Amino acid sequence: xxxxxxxxxxxxxxxxxxxxxxxxxxxxxxxxxxxxxxxxxxxxxxxxxxxxxxxxxxxxxxxxxxxxxxxxxxxxxxxxxxxxxxxxxxxxxxxxxxxxxxxxxxxxxxxxxxxxxxxxxxxxxxxxxxxxxxxxxxxxxxxxxxxxxxxxxxxxxxxxxxxxxxxxxxxxxxxxxxxxxxxxxxxxxxxxxxxxxxxxxxxxxxxxxxxxxxxxxxxxxxxxxxxxxxxxxxxxxxxxxxxxxxxxxx
Ligand SMILES: [Zn+2]
Ligand SMILES: [Zn+2]
Numbered sequence: 001x002x003x004x005x006x007x008x009x010x011x012x013x014x015x016x017x018x019x020x021x022x023x024x025x026x027x028x029x030x031x032x033x034x035x036x037x038x039x040x041x042x043x044x045x046x047x048x049x050x051x052x053x054x055x056x057x058x059x060x061x062x063x064x065x066x067x068x069x070x071x072x073x074x075x076x077x078x079x080x081x082x083x084x085x086x087x088x089x090x091x092x093x094x095x096x097x098x099x100x101x102x103x104x105x106x107x108x109x110x111x112x113x114x115x116x117x118x119x120x121x122x123x124x125x126x127x128x129x130x131x132x133x134x135x136x137x138x139x140x141x142x143x144x145x146x147x148x149x150x151x152x153x154x155x156x157x158x159x160x161x162x163x164x165x166x167x168x169x170x171x172x173x174x175x176x177x178x179x180x181x182x183x184x185x186x187x188x189x190x191x192x193x194x195x196x197x198x199x200x201x202x203x204x205x206x207x208x209x210x211x212x213x214x215x216x217x218x219x220x221x222x223x224x225x226x227x228x229x230x231x232x233x234x235x236x237x238x239x240x241x242x243x244x245x246x247x248x249x250x
Pocket of ligand 1: 010011061063064160216
C-alpha cells in the first residue's frame with residue numbers, strides 16, 4: 001500500500017501544511033484518513049478531487065474533519081451532476097457535527113445524499129482491500145487509533161493521543177507507524193492529550209515497528225529538531241517528520 005501525506009500540521013494549519021489528512025492506496029482503492037482544514041487543496045494536487053473511495057475520521061476535533069464540510073459542495077454541486085454517497089467511517093456524532101458545521105439557517109441539514117456514515121467502535125472490519133482495526137486512544141473525546149493491513153503489510157496511525165497501551169497494541173509489529181508528536185519534551189505538558197517525540201518513539205520501540213513517521217507537530221510552537229532528537233534517543237529505527245506530498249510505500 002502507499003501512504004501520501006496531504007496534511008500533517010497539528011491543531012491548526014501551518015504556513016506550509018494543511019491539517020491532518022492521509023491518502024492510503026492499494027489495488028486502485030483510495031482511503032482518505034482524516035480530512036483536516038486545507039487538505040482538500042493538497043488532495044487535488046496529490047490525488048484528485050474525486051479520487052476518494054472512502055473516508056475514515058479518527059475523531060471530530062476540527063483539525064481532523066472540517067474539510068469534510070467543504071467536500072459536500074464539491075460532490076453535491078459537481079457540474080456534471082452529484083456524485084453518489086461516499087462511505088464515511090467516523091465517531092457516531094459525525095453526521096450531526098459535519099452537517100452543523102456545513103450549513104446554517106434555511107439549508108437542509110441532511111447530508112445523506114453526500115455521505116453514508118458508519119459509526120466506529122473498537123474492532124476490525126474491511127474497507128475496500130484493507131483490513132482495518134480501530135481502538136479508543138487517550139484523548140478527551142471519542143478518538144480511534146487505526147491499524148491498516150494489506151497483503152501482510154501494516155500501517156498504524158495514532159490519531160491524537162496521550163500515552164496508552166491501546167496504541168502499542170495497534171502498532172504491534174507495524175511496518176510503518178504514523179504517530180503524533182505534538183508536544184515538546186522537557187516542558188510541563190497537559191496530561192492525556194498528546195505525545196512528545198520521545199513518547200512517540202517509546203511507543204514505537206515497545207510495539208517493535210519498522211519505521212516511525214512523526215506527524216501532528218504544531219508548526220508555530222514546535223521545534224522539529226528537538227522533537228527528532230528526543231525521538232532518536234528512544235527508537236533506533238528510521239524516523240521521519242512527514243510533510244505534505246511525502247509518499248511512503250509500505
Ligand atoms: Zn489534532
Ligand atoms: Zn484531537
